Structure formats: structure tokens, C-alpha cells
Amino acid sequence: MNKTIIEIKDMKRDFVVGTETVHALRGVSFNIKEGEFVTIMGASGSGKSTLLNQLGCLDTPSSGEYWLDGHSVGEMNKNERSTIRNRKIGFVFQSYNLLSKTTAIENVELPLIYNPAFTAKERRQKAQEALESVGLKDRLYHKSNQMSGGQMQRVAIARALVNDPVLILADEATGNLDSRTAFEIIVLFQELYRKGRTIIFVTHNPELAAFSSRNIVLRDGKIIKDINNETIASAREVLEKMPKQEEN
Amino acid sequence: MNIGNLIKISFRALSNNKMRAFLTMLGIIIGVASVITMLAIGQGSKVSIQSQISEMGSNMIMIQPGAGMMGGVRQSASDMQSLKMEDYNAIREKVDYISLISPSVSSSGQFIFGSNNYPASISGVNTEYTEIRKLTVDEGNMFSDLQIKSSAKVCVIGQTIVKNLFTNGENPIGKVIRFNKTPFTVIGTLKAKGYNSMGMDQDNIVLAPYTTIQKRILAITYIQGIFASATTEGVTDKATEQISEILRANHKLKATDDDDFNIRSQEELSSMLTSTSDMMTILLACIAGISLLVGGIGIMNIMYVSVKERTREIGLRMSIGAKSKDILAQFLIEAILISFTGGIIGVILGVGASVIVNLTLSWPVSILPYSVFLSFLVCTVTGVFFGWYPAKTASELDPIEALRYE
Ligand SMILES: Nc1ncnc2c1ncn2[C@@H]1O[C@H](COP(=O)(O)OP(=O)(O)O)[C@@H](O)[C@H]1O
Numbered sequence: 184m185n186k187t188i189i190e191i192k193d194m195k196r197d198f199v200v201g202t203e204t205v206h207a208l209r210g211v212s213f214n215i216k217e218g219e220f221v222t223i224m225g226a227s228g229s230g231k232s233t234l235l236n237q238l239g240c241l242d243t244p245s246s247g248e249y250w251l252d253g254h255s256v257g258e259m260n261k262n263e264r265s266t267i268r269n270r271k272i273g274f275v276f277q278s279y280n281l282l283s284k285t286t287a288i289e290n291v292e293l294p295l296i297y298n299p300a301f302t303a304k305e306r307r308q309k310a311q312e313a314l315e316s317v318g319l320k321d322r323l324y325h326k327s328n329q330m331s332g333g334q335m336q337r338v339a340i341a342r343a344l345v346n347d348p349v350l351i352l353a354d355e356a357t358g359n360l361d362s363r364t365a366f367e368i369i370v371l372f373q374e375l376y377r378k379g380r381t382i383i384f385v386t387h388n389p390e391l392a393a394f395s396s397r398n399i400v401l402r403d404g405k406i407i408k409d410i411n412n413e414t415i416a417s418a419r420e421v422l423e424k425m426p427k428q429e430e431n
Numbered sequence: 432m433n434i435g436n437l438i439k440i441s442f443r444a445l446s447n448n449k450m451r452a453f454l455t456m457l458g459i460i461i462g463v464a465s466v467i468t469m470l471a472i473g474q475g476s477k478v479s480i481q482s483q484i485s486e487m488g489s490n491m492i493m494i495q496p497g498a499g500m501m502g503g504v505r506q507s508a509s510d511m512q513s514l515k516m517e518d519y520n521a522i523r524e525k526v527d528y529i530s531l532i533s534p535s536v537s538s539s540g541q542f543i544f545g546s547n548n549y550p551a552s553i554s555g556v557n558t559e560y561t562e563i564r565k566l567t568v569d570e571g572n573m574f575s576d577l578q579i580k581s582s583a584k585v586c587v588i589g590q591t592i593v594k595n596l597f598t599n600g601e602n603p604i605g606k607v608i609r610f611n612k613t614p615f616t617v618i619g620t621l622k623a624k625g626y627n628s629m630g631m632d633q634d635n636i637v638l639a640p641y642t643t644i645q646k647r648i649l650a651i652t653y654i655q656g657i658f659a660s661a662t663t664e665g666v667t668d669k670a671t672e673q674i675s676e677i678l679r680a681n682h683k684l685k686a687t688d689d690d691d692f693n694i695r696s697q698e699e700l701s702s703m704l705t706s707t708s709d710m711m712t713i714l715l716a717c718i719a720g721i722s723l724l725v726g727g728i729g730i731m732n733i734m735y736v737s738v739k740e741r742t743r744e745i746g747l748r749m750s751i752g753a754k755s756k757d758i759l760a761q762f763l764i765e766a767i768l769i770s771f772t773g774g775i776i777g778v779i780l781g782v783g784a785s786v787i788v789n790l791t792l793s794w795p796v797s798i799l800p801y802s803v804f805l806s807f808l809v810c811t812v813t814g815v816f817f818g819w820y821p822a823k824t825a826s827e828l829d830p831i832e833a834l835r836y837e
């Protein structure tokens with residue numbers, strides 16, 4: 184039996200905007216085990232990003248409990264949350280969030296710079312390995328503004344992998360990409376899944392549900408569906424059936 | 432997070448955005464350089480006026496007969512007969528704070544040598560006069576006490592006189608020139624001093640024993656003035672006071688009577704003249720202050736905006752594990768690097784500009800250490816503060832808020 188990585192209980196998040204209160208999460212509970220590939224789906228505004236930000240310790244919930252890899256996040260202060268993000272979590276954002284005018288390898292190194300356990304040499308080494316694993320072996324010294332969207336997202340994924348996180352979180356990671364490039368990214372996530380990584384993948388696109396091991400669907404800040412997917416489709420097969428285009 | 436990593440991060444951030452770093456620096460550079468240059472020009476003119484005044488004489492005190500005003504009419508000092516040799520002798524003996532003293536009588540007229548003539552005045556003085564006025568004998572000699580005693584018809588002449596009378600380049604020493612009708616033997620020439628700050632030709636001068644002028648030219652026994660040197664600049668006022676007391680006693684003035692003489696000191700003159708240049712320095716300092724203020728506001732703006740602009744970067748760094756203090760340290764180091772580099776370039780440019788002004792316009796400049804220090808301090812502190820402050824605000828946000836910043 185795999186161990187539980189995430190455990191949340193009755194998590195709520197309210198935003199006060201002027202005199203109104205927006206209930207973005209209205210009590211969400213679930214557990215996620217090591218090695219799961221979870222897609223969180225739902226219409227726009229259903230609370231997916233808000234939920235992911237709670238899971239990533241980027242935001243603080245209004246109420247509810249959250250254990251990440253055995254640590255109670257609710258009891259942590261800001262610095263401890265920084266450390267836990269640095270050691271246990273890898274993020275992939277929709278808009279890549281790379282440092283501008285900075286080389287791929289420097290972008291990937293960034294999380295390790297904030298971890299005193301790594302020397303400069305180890306950082307280089309690990310960043311290089313991470314970039315190789317996302318297929319950017321020959322783009323190490325390209326700057327972020329010299330790369331395509333797909334390549335930038337690969338750099339972002341490499342950055343999310345470089346610190347060997349227990350959890351990879353992706354928010355609309357394919358949202359800015361054309362469908363072919365998007366599938367290339369899904370292929371990458373499936374490879375990570377096969378290697379045993381725990382992945383939470385947020386998307387508003389229901390078609391992507393077939394490629395993960397579990398689907399959670401949100402509506403108005405509540406879970407309306409949470410099912411395991413027994414027959415995971417292969418993204419690579421889909422990609423191979425797609426009309427070929429010139430790689431740029 | 433160690434400091435080495437932080438410095439590396441800061442350097443990378445700066446070198447990835449050289450233009451932004453340069454523009455931020457520019458405000459600091461201009462602020463510092465302009466303040467240094469302007470104050471250097473102001474101070475330079477002040478120093479040059481002061482040095483010209485001190486060239487006029489050494490702690491000189493001038494005594495002339497007559498009060499400043501008489502019934503609203505300024506009387507010519509040379510018409511007054513209230514200053515006597517007894518006064519001169521009394522001052523010479525009784526005043527403690529003077530080191531040199533000379534009586535003075537003068538007459539103006541025409542100097543003639545051969546077919547050349549030149550209008551000038553002849554000053555009758557004693558041997559100490561040259562030292563009081565900081566004059567130095569170039570060729571030949573100053574007249575002696577013996578020549579004073581015998582009212583010898585000898586004179587020492589300045590370069591303007593040499594130039595106008597000895598047009599063929601003759602050696603003036605030993606030649607006889609005539610002042611009106613009286614022949615004088617030239618026994619020495621004075622070194623050139625040029626024009627003073629009031630535009631007076633200090634080489635248009637002829638010195639002769641005062642006894643000669645008194646007896647052979649003017650036929651008088653009184654004197655027209657006294658020149659003295661205070662032992663140091665600091666005791667000028669004390670010397671002036673003592674002289675005044677002695678003269679009042681000699682002239683038997685009652686307590687209610689006004690002085691029948693007036694005493695002016697070089698110090699007075701110097702403070703009068705430097706006050707105009709002080710005004711200019713103040714004016715320049717005001718302009719410099721304003722440019723420092725404008726520069727400061729510029730630095731503030733550009734720093735503030737460029738850090739604010741990087742709120743998303745701050746959000747990203749925090750989301751992948753940077754602590755607030757890592758963010759703060761990074762932006763502080765960046766601000767320090769920018770501000771100090773800018774400040775140092777500003778100092779170099781300011782000093783360079785002062786030197787160039789001096790060389791090309793030949794304006795006197797004098798760089799004030801405090802202007803370097805102050806402008807550097809103001810600009811760098813502003814730069815560092817406004818680099819640090821927005822970074823602090825951003826680092827206090829939740830990472831997600833910082834990431835969402837537009
Ligand atoms: N910072 C915020 N302030 C106010 N309201 C917010 C904020 N973030 C999200 N919301 C609101 O919470 C709800 C859920 O948003 P979000 O989690 O971004 O939805 P999704 O990612 O599913 O599209 C929306 O109604 C949104 O307007």
C-alpha cells in the first residue's frame with residue numbers, strides 16, 4: 184500500500200472582495216497517495232486554482248486541515264512553508280513563470296539556490312539532468328526569450344523536477360500551448376507518472392481526464408465527482424496519430 | 432542561504448537587465464556629479480578671491496586721516512593734516528600686535544625718461560612697506576634707512592613703469608628718471624604682481640623714501656596714511672583697537688567726539704569681497720541642492736518602479752522556496768551595487784568635470800570634500816532605501832499574490 188502524501192479535511196477558502204465574500208472552496212476533503220496522477224477538472228471559476236494553491240502552500244486556507252507528507256501545513260509559519268515548497272513541491276504554471284533573459288539551466292537551478300545543501304557544482308549537475316529528462320539536452324544555454332512556448336514549459340517542468348519533490352503541481356500547464364505541443368507535455372507527465380511521481384494536474388479541458396489515474400471534478404468550490412481511472416489512455420499514441428508538423 | 436549565493440543571484444539579475452541597471456544608476460551619477468561640480472566652481476571662485484586678497488598684503492591695516500563722512504561730504508584723505516609722524520611713532524612703539532609699519536605720502540604726476548613719459552603716482556614709504564604689501568625687489572635694491580634719513584632722490588619702480596619708460600629694453604637700474612621736475616635715480620625694480628581682484632594694476636607703482644616726498648615734492652610735515660601688518664590675522668581686531676585708542680589720545684579727542692581718522696583692515700576687505708563670492712556659492716549650492724533633490728526623486732522613482740515591476744519575479748522566487756529574507760537580501764544587494772557603483776562613477780565624473788571646467792574655461796575650482804561625501808551619501812541612501820522598501824512590501828505578500836501582480 185502506497186503512503187498518503189496529501190490529506191485535506193474540510194478545506195475552505197473565502198475571498199473578501201469589498202463587501203462581498205466569494206466562497207472559492209466550500210469544504211473540500213480528500214487523500215492522495217504516493218504515485219497517483221490526479222487531474223482536477225471543472226469549469227472556469229470552480230475553484231481549481233484556489234485548491235491547487237492551497238496544496239502548494241502558496242496561499243493559506245480560511246479553515247480546514249492539511250497534511251503534506253506527514254507535516255501539518257496549518258501550523259507552519261511563512262518561512263517553514265517556504266522551506267516545504269522548496270523541498271517537497273514542484274510547480275508548473277500556465278504562464279511558465281521563467282526568469283526573463285535567463286538561460287534554461289539558470290532557471291532550472293533556481294530552486295536549488297535556495298537550498299544550502301547543494302553546492303554550485305551539484306546544482307549545475309542536477310539542472311542538467313533535469314533538462315535532459317525533459318528533452319532539452321541541447322537547449323541548456325538558450326535564454327527564456329529565445330524559446331517556444333512548449334520549450335519554456337519543458338524548462339518549467341525541469342525546474343519542478345530538479346529538487347526531487349514528493350509532489351508535482353501543474354495549473355493549466357497546457358493552457359497556453361497548441362494541441363500538439365500540449366500532448367507532448369502530457370506525454371512528459373505520463374512518463375513522470377510511470378516513474379512513480381505524484382502529480383496533480385489542473386485543467387478545464389475534460390478530454391485530458393483519460394490520461395490520468397484519478398479524476399476529481401469541482402463545481403462551485405465543492406467536489407462533485409472523484410473517480411479512479413482504470414484504463415489510462417496513452418498520450419503518446421494520441422500524439423502519434425496527430426498530423427505531423429515541423430518542429431521549430 | 433549563504434551570502435555568496437545571494438551575491439551571485441544579485442549579479443545575475445543585474446547583468447540580465449543591464450539597461451535597467453544603467454538607467455537607475457544614471458540618476459545617481461548625475462545627482463552626485465552635478466553637486467560636486469557646482470560646489471567646486473563656487474568654492475573655487477571664493478578661494479581665488481581670498482588668495483588674491485592675501486596677495487595684496489600680509490594682515491594689512493590701513494590708517495587714513497578723516498572720518499568716513501564730514502557733514503555729508505567725503506573729504507579727500509590727502510587734504511587732511513590730522514595724521515602726524517608722532518602718531519606713526521606712537522603706534523610703532525606702543526601697539527603690541529603689529530610687526531611692520533610704514534608711513535605713507537604720495538603725489539601724482541608725470542614720469543619722464545628720455546622721450547617717454549607716463550602718468551603715475553609716487554609713494555613715499557619706509558623700508559618695511561615692501562613686506563607689508565608683499566612686494567619683492569626683482570633687480571637692484573630697496574632704498575635703505577640711511578637714504579630715508581638723507582631724503583635721497585632714489586626710487587624703486589614696478590614693471591608697468593619699466594615697460595612704459597624703458598621702451599628700448601634698457602636696464603633701468605642706475606638710470607635717472609624725472610618725476611615732474613625732480614630727478615630720481617632708479618635703484619631697484621619690483622617683481623610683477625599683475626592685476627588684483629578689483630582690477631587694479633599692482634605693477635603701476637613707484638616707491639621712494641617718504642622723507643623725500645615730504646620735503647622735496649610736497650613740502651609737508653604731516654603724513655597721509657599709515658600701513659601696518661598685524662602679527663597674525665587673528666589679532667587684527669586687537670591691533671585696530673589699540674591703534675584707535677592711541678590716535679584718539681594723541682589727537683585729544685573727547686569721548687563724545689568722532690574719530691578723525693579711519694582704520695581699515697585687509698580682513699575687513701576680504702570678508703567684504705568674499706561675501707559676494709559666498710552669495711554665488713550659496714546660489715550654486717541651492718541649484719546643487721535642487722538637483723540633488725530632483726536626482727533623489729528620480730532615483731526613488733526608478734528604483735521603486737523597477738522593483739515593483741519585479742513583483743512577479745519575487746512571487747516566483749518565493750513559490751519555489753525563497754524566504755522573505757532571501758528576497759530582501761537580494762534586492763538590498765542589488766540596490767547597494769547599483770547605488771554605490773553609480774555613486775562612485777558620479778564622484779569620478781564630478782571631479783573630472785571640475786577639472787575640465789578648470790582647464791577649458793580656466794575658472795578656478797576647488798573640490799569640497801563634504802560635497803563629495805554628502806552627495807554620495809544622499810544618492811546612495813535614497814537608492815538603497817527605495818530599492819529595499821518595495822522589495823520588502825513584495826516579500827511580505829503571499830507568494831500567490833505576488834505572482835498575480837500585474
Ligand atoms: N485573489 C482572489 N480574490 C478574490 N476572488 C478570488 C481570488 N482568487 C480566486 N477568486 C475567486 O474564487 C473563485 C475560484 O477561482 P479559481 O480558483 O481561480 O477558479 P478556476 O481556477 O477553477 O478557474 C472565482 O470565483 C474567483 O473569482
Ligand SMILES: [Mg+2]
Nearest residue numbers: 231232233355
Ligand atoms: Mg485557474
